């Protein structure tokens with residue numbers, strides 16, 4: 534699975550693009566980094582790739598996953614996951630139900646419980662299924678949010694400043710956890726960050742907007 538951007542930019546419909554078109558290929562399991570000044574359009578670009586571009590904005594160029602063009606597909610058909618800095622877990626659902634939210638609907642009953650239990654165990658959260666997300670530490674919440682995203686079996690993962698609320702030591706631990714999982718599953722990642730140490734830890738291509 535590789536994620537390829539060819540001459541991609543975003544901007545207001547009929548207006549000037551927010552940044553010069555960029556081209557980048559992120560290979561399976563690698564994490565590419567997007568950096569650039571505040572307001573240049575990094576989050577808007579991720580929205581466009583994921584299929585959630587806000588009304589009034591348009592994307593130009595091509596985005597493909599495994600050679601398949603995705604820009605004409607509805608968001609749910611793209612199989613592109615997103616990990617945000619905020620809204621890491623739904624507060625009104627238990628931790629287990631949060632993870633189950635990522636699972637395809639056809640996975641039911643015991644298979645559903647087993648998939649969630651297995652993911653929780655992988656996140657070091659065995660036995661946390663019935664917990665209220667508000668009772669989790671920042672690191673536990675971040676690991677659970679990654680597991681929810683991965684249970685949807687995305688073919689690429691977009692990361693929008695996912696570590697910025699974590700303190701320095703937790704930040705290093707969690708991003709290692711995230712990057713290891715992407716590598717192990719050969720999922721390409723594209724991360725927006727203002728933090729040079731995030732980019733360095735990702736070890737992939739760095740694109741400056």
Ligand SMILES: Nc1ncnc2c1ncn2[C@@H]1O[C@H](COP(=O)(O)OP(=O)(O)OP(=O)(O)O)[C@@H](O)[C@H]1O
Nearest residue numbers: 551569570571572573574575576577578587588589
């Ligand atoms: N919903 C919206 N409606 C109108 N304009 C928007 C909307 N969302 C973003 N914009 C504008 O689009 C431009 C790009 O915003 P975007 O959030 O993508 O920048 P960014 O590079 O991610 O910034 P930051 O690093 O501060 O998060 C900004 O000028 C912003 O004000």
